[in-house]
Amino acid sequence: MIQVRDCRTLLSNDPIPELGAFPILLTHCSLALWGQLFEQLRATYPAWHLVSPIDAKQHTSYDSIPLAEVGDRFPTLLASEPFCNLYLPPVAAGSLPALQQLIEVVAQLRSPAGCPWDRAQTPISLTPYILEEAYETVAAIRSGDIEHTIEELGDLLLQVVLQAQIFAEAEMFALADVAGGIAAKLIRRHPHVFGPEALSEIAVEEVRRRWEEIKTEEKQSETLADKVRSYADTFPPLLATSKIVKKTAGLEGVDGVLGSEQQLGDAIMAFEAAVKGDRELAQASLGEVLFLLVQLGHRHGLKATAALEGANAAAVRRVEAIEGVALGK
Template sequence: MTKFASHANQKILTALERLIDIVAKLRSPLGGCPWDLAQTQESLIPYIIEEAYEAVDAIYSQNQAEIAEELGDLLLQVVLQAQIAQENEYFTLEDIAEGISEKLIRRHPHVFGDVEVASEEEVHHNWEKIKQEEKQKTHALLSEKLKTYVRSLPPLMATLKISKQAAKAGFEWENVEGVWDKFQEELKEFQEAIIKGDLQHAETELGDLLFTVVNLGRWYGIDPTVALQGTNNRFIQRLSLMEQKCDRPLQEYSLTELEVLWQSAKKQLSIDE
């Protein structure tokens, strides 16, 4: 390691130590912040999810200053969780760092060991194989593993993870036509539940329909979260163009007028692209 690199690393460690000390002070019963003191591992869950999504949004925007800020907010959540865990003698930030370091070493035998790889695909294959071997030691049943996705991930992401793992275990359609058949089946059952006015049953069928749509995306290599995020962004862009052309609130326009404005905005965005 060069003298410059060593100096840079020391500056990083100093900055991290400052953040750790600040969080510890915020959590101190003697002069700390009442809000921070009231937090628990569970109460901070929404903030972890929110900060992760905001970091992703910043990365998509490619605003580097915003990315740095959002990653800082995400880092705060890690340090805060570690502080709470340390207070309860569960684990420490050191345990977190050591744990991920050992995992990285285990899963990169081509870097830290004598394994040779010829491509990125081979690296990914080895990673998944090692990961599976690790998980088998702690998750004997597939259902137990899938439960962790439901508990820890947003529904769309969890569904994709669940369907991928189920497929690896053999719980899979023979071809994509079978998935399309399942989609038509679930759509019909959802429509029937709506017609009957049984909203509780309709909710169940809508869930089945969405699960199948995610599986369709998986078969075609399309990430449903990315797809839906794109749709959300396009909707907002079209709505923004509509509002620019309006001389009164949207709710004062008829449905026919709104459709004309919508199609105009859609066409304009298509031309701009």
């Protein structure tokens, strides 16, 4: 049930106990009162908590905005009236207080009184840690070890919060922009859930098809060459090759000519010849062999990454067996 509170009364009394526990409509919010009101609200609500300003006269609501941005929006909100109303949804229990604590810890580490190592970091210097933590998180999930998974997800979350903190210090964007952006994208790309014609039942393949359609509409100016170039520039080589092969399947000149068993055999012979002399040519030939293997696997419904993971696991087992024999196990 919505609690209606006059912010002038709220400021003159002790904080009300239901603040944050229920939806609240704050009336008579003005620029003169906002500084004091914001401090009181921040004791309960995180800065990125989405609130909805409402025109006091027309009773029309504006788009939801983070609590921290309300003060900057007051000149627009109060264009026709000396005050407006503010709807505050309840604070979700559980995750948000812990997330707020992490944000505050990271901000303290980056402060002048914080840690010299953390203060010295830049978005670029931290990128290797993002990759490392992502791989370690995947390994933890695959292991089935819950405690390890919690730890690694925390390490990965730290990288997101730390990057956002650094960019916020440069006044470029904040964590609220990151969270709000992905929330908006999810809502936009799931019209079957959030749209006016939400569907209670829809096949997974249909969801994937609609996602790709919406994604294509959002990036209408992006060409096929742009896409495959982004794969090559963004992902590790094997993953990039897999994506390029999948995206260009059936494209004459890429998939229509390459990928045959005969061409793979020719490429292997070219590599064997080149490796005896021209190392630069041998390097290029090896790349072509690997690309053709990924392409051939795709044609037969096989995933190169999974295949190589299996081969790595087999190599580990062989090493363990050899060591076991040597140690008499």
